[in-house]
Amino acid sequence: MTAVTSTSPATPPSTTGASGVSSAQRRKRRITPARIALHIVLMTAALGWLAPVLLAVYASLRPYADTAAHGYLSWPERLTFDYYIQVWQDAELPRYFFNTLIVTVPAVIIILFLASFVAYAIARVRLPGARVLLVLFTAGNLLPPQVLITPLYVLYNKLPLPWWISDSMSLYDSYLGLIAIHVAFQLGFCVFVLANYMRQIPTEITEAALVDGAGLWKRYLTVTLPLARPALAALATLEFTWIYNDFLWALVLMSSGDKLPITSALNNLRGQFFTDYNLLAAGAVLVALPTIIVFNLLQKQFIAGLTLGANKG
Amino acid sequence: MSPFPSSRFPHPHPHPTQFGVPVLSRRGLLRGAAVGTGALGLSGLLSACGERPADENTVTFGSNQSDPVPREALAQVVATFEEESDLTVEVNTVDHNTFQENINRYLQGTPDDVFTWFAGYRMQFFAAQGLLTPISDVWEDIGDQYSDAMRDQSTGEDGEQYFVPFYYYPWAMFYRPSVWAERGYTPPTTFDEYIALCDRMRADGLVPIAFGNEDGWPAMGTFDYLNMRINGYEFHAALMRGEESWEDPAVREVFATWAELLPYCQEGANGRIWQDAAQALVNGEAGMYLLGMFVGQQFPDDQRDDLDFFPFPEINPEHGQGAVEAPIDGFLISAEARNVDGAKELLRFLASAEAQELYLASDPNNIAANSTADTSNYSAMQNKAVELVSNATHISQFMDRDTRPDFASTVMIPSLQQFINDPSDIDGLLRQIEEQKQSIFDDE
Known part of the structure; x- marks a missing residue:
């Protein structure tokens, strides 16, 4: 297994050499006015992206009466973590975080599992119409989910489920329905990325396995899948954040407030008329935190995931 | 491309025994798992018979009072009701705007027994579509505690009452x-x-x-x-x-x-x-x-x-x-209610001065709809609002509720x-x- 992995040209030595040279050159480069200008532009742009987040954090630390009277860009009278405590306890955030996990984790696993099947079939099994299949899955990405809201809503209400699967007795207002919709909409993208990635794995490796007598299952499970691990990791990261961030489907396909995932449950902090925007900011910061952490820890996979399959193998 | 056409088939013939065993065992495992889930599913199905367990002691209650203060106030009212009756109330809270925008879907899907809504045309609209349960018998008990204007706003186009007013705000x-x-x-x-x-x-x-x-x-x-x-x-x-x-x-x-x-x-x-x-x-x-x-x-x-x-x-x-x-907020029973008797009992309680006083203790920006409610704890402005509304010749509900x-x-x-x-x-x-x-x- 290790021998097989090392033969894959994931990082050709020439690339490493080239980047090493260029960074050495950069270090030698003198500070010119153009570079200073570049850095000023970059810093301004970075600040522009960070400003809303920082403002939300700042607002969440100040009492509403203070910001209402003096505006959000004023000097604080006092800073407090009260809103965070209030959000965590009164708004029962932990419960909604758990709901999100109930939807996200199975959805990501099922998506990757199914997508790797299709991708392997397209990339490595000589299937008649494989290209059409790939086009079909890719075309699915172009379908705007919003146009399907009404038909899906009606369909979900008409699909009965027994009581022990869904207490709503239908696919509507059930976790199963929500997981299914995410699987359906994310599958196309994952198949596209994985198929392109699997195509890049040298055919010689699978052929060698075939010569050694490995069946289709064995070649998929023990040869191709481990080699596709970088792609799977990248996709898992991307899909996790995408499904975590979903707001629309839970809103449309759920009716029980206590089953809502965290993003939709944030609405519970809004009142009939009055909304404490600083409290809402505290909630939003807490909800955004997991994606920010995931992004920073797995930044490499994240960027890999966005560029994977960008070029045709 | 591949010189091995047999790659289409899961078991290349040359080595049937070599890989037969692990493949079979994996299959066996899968089959075992499938049978296991099937059995579990079947027993679950048999015990539940695919029907939602009917529970005469539970009333489901859809609430749009999602923000912390009213939510807590309503929870207190519900807790008091649970103490005074033998019923358990399952509260399902959805934020106000979402609840309002989803009301059509909600009522045609799987609504709760009792839910929060508005008086007047906006209630009559759904009553006319047969999505609500008439509660004229509840009004026979509570009617004398409410003004005629309140009764009008709680009555559908067919002359039956559907709505229990809880509070209003001019x-x-x-x-x-x-x-x-x-x-x-x-x-x-x-x-x-x-x-x-x-x-x-x-x-x-x-x-x-x-x-x-x-x-x-x-x-x-x-x-x-x-x-x-x-x-x-x-x-x-x-x-x-x-x-x-x-x-x-x-x-x-x-x-x-x-x-x-x-x-x-x-x-x-x-x-x-x-x-x-x-x-x-x-x-x-x-x-x-x-x-x-x-x-x-x-x-x-x-x-x-x-x-x-x-x-x-x-x-x-x-x-x-x-x-x-002066928009009035209150409660309705959906046509799909599973426990109508329990729901009516809950509405009788919510219509009482006691329940409304309990709720308003935490929310000084509303007025109790029940005319016998104690006003001694009201602020000067609340008392003025009571006077304004009780001297009104007509009460309108606000455009988005009247049309x-x-x-x-x-x-x-x-x-x-x-x-x-x-x-x-x-x-x-x-x-x-x-x-x-x-x-x-x-x-x-």
């Missing part, structure tokens, strides 16, 4: 007595006095009328009052029911009067939420503000006493100041926003409203 012109006392303003009762006051405020450097309409609904309050003062409640109600034409000169006059008022209002209202408009009132930058009593929520706790209101001034002496806009919800949100919100941006083309605007109204109201 709309009026709010102001800060301290700011007014400083400058010697007095509440106007006629439209001329009102305009004169606006001129004085402007001369004193105040914005006369605070105005924020980003969410689209606040401007409806201004239209409602102008229409009721100029053309009377009967015409207003008929217009809302779709029976009068929006191109009627009477409606034109409402908008013409409003156009006179707009220069006195805060500019750029379509980009301002009501909380920011109310803040102008709190800060003493604006003189007065037409809004519901919930405006008090924007006031810091220590300044809430410095808030008072006067009824919208008289325009046409024939109609005076009798009509009051078809789809008409209010898809036609009136954009139309009023358009009018506020550019009040010059009233005739064009009214033609446009009337056309869209006909297509929506003829839909049925």
Whole structure:
């Protein structure tokens, strides 16, 4: 297994050499006015992206009466973590975080599992119409989910489920329905990325396995899948954040407030008329935190995931 | 490409035994798992028979009171009910806006037994579609504790009662007595006095009328009052029911009067939420503000006493100041309710003075709907609101509750926003409203 992995040209030595040279050159480069200008532009742009987040954090630390009277860009009278405590306890955030996990984790696993099947079939099994299949899955990405809201809503209400699967007795207002919709909409993208990635794995490796007598299952499970691990990791990261961030489907396909995932449950902090925007900011910061952490820890996979399959193998 | 055509098949023939064992065992495992799940599923199916377990001791309760304070208050009311009865109440809370926007889907899907909703046309609309359970028998018990106006607002077009009122909040012109006392303003009762006051405020450097309409609904309050003062409640109600034409000169006059008022209002209202408009009132930058009593929520706790209101001034002496806009919130039973008896028992409790007093203890911006409720703990403003509403000749519910919800949100919100941006083309605007109204109201 290790021998097989090392033969894959994931990082050709020439690339490493080239980047090493260029960074050495950069270090030698003198500070010119153009570079200073570049850095000023970059810093301004970075600040522009960070400003809303920082403002939300700042607002969440100040009492509403203070910001209402003096505006959000004023000097604080006092800073407090009260809103965070209030959000965590009164708004029962932990419960909604758990709901999100109930939807996200199975959805990501099922998506990757199914997508790797299709991708392997397209990339490595000589299937008649494989290209059409790939086009079909890719075309699915172009379908705007919003146009399907009404038909899906009606369909979900008409699909009965027994009581022990869904207490709503239908696919509507059930976790199963929500997981299914995410699987359906994310599958196309994952198949596209994985198929392109699997195509890049040298055919010689699978052929060698075939010569050694490995069946289709064995070649998929023990040869191709481990080699596709970088792609799977990248996709898992991307899909996790995408499904975590979903707001629309839970809103449309759920009716029980206590089953809502965290993003939709944030609405519970809004009142009939009055909304404490600083409290809402505290909630939003807490909800955004997991994606920010995931992004920073797995930044490499994240960027890999966005560029994977960008070029045709 | 591949020299091995057998790659299509899972088991290449040359080595059947070599890989047969692990493949078989994996298959065996899968099969075992499938049988296991099937058995579990079957037993679950048998025990439940695919039916939702009927529970006579549980009432489900859909609530739109999602923000912490009302949610906690309602939880206390429910806990008291559970103590006094043998029933358990399962509360399902969804935030107010989502609940409102999803109401059609909610009622046609799997609604709770009891749910929070609004009085008047907006309830009758669903009652007429057969989505609600009539509760006239509950009203036989609670009827004498409610005014006739409340009974009217709780009655469907078929004469049956459907709704239990819980609380209400009047709309009026709010102001800060301290700011007014400083400058010697007095509440106007006629439209001329009102305009004169606006001129004085402007001369004193105040914005006369605070105005924020980003969410689209606040401007409806201004239209409602102008229409009721100029053309009377009967015409207003008929217009809302779709029976009068929006191109009627009477409606034109409402908008013409409003156009006179707009220069006195805060500019750029379509980009301002009501909380920011109310803040102008709190800060003493604006003189007065037409809004519901919930405006008090924007006031810091220590300044809430410095808030008072006067009824919208008289325009046409024939109609005076009798009509009051006072939306009523309360509860309904869905047609799909599983435990109707339990739901009715819960409604009887929610209709009681006891339940409403308990709820209002935490929310001083509303008035109990039950006329026997204890008012001794009310603030001066709450008592004034009780007086305003009990002396009212007519009670309206607010535009988005008095007309078809789809008409209010898809036609009136954009139309009023358009009018506020550019009040010059009233005739064009009214033609446009009337056309869209006909297509929506003829839909049925």
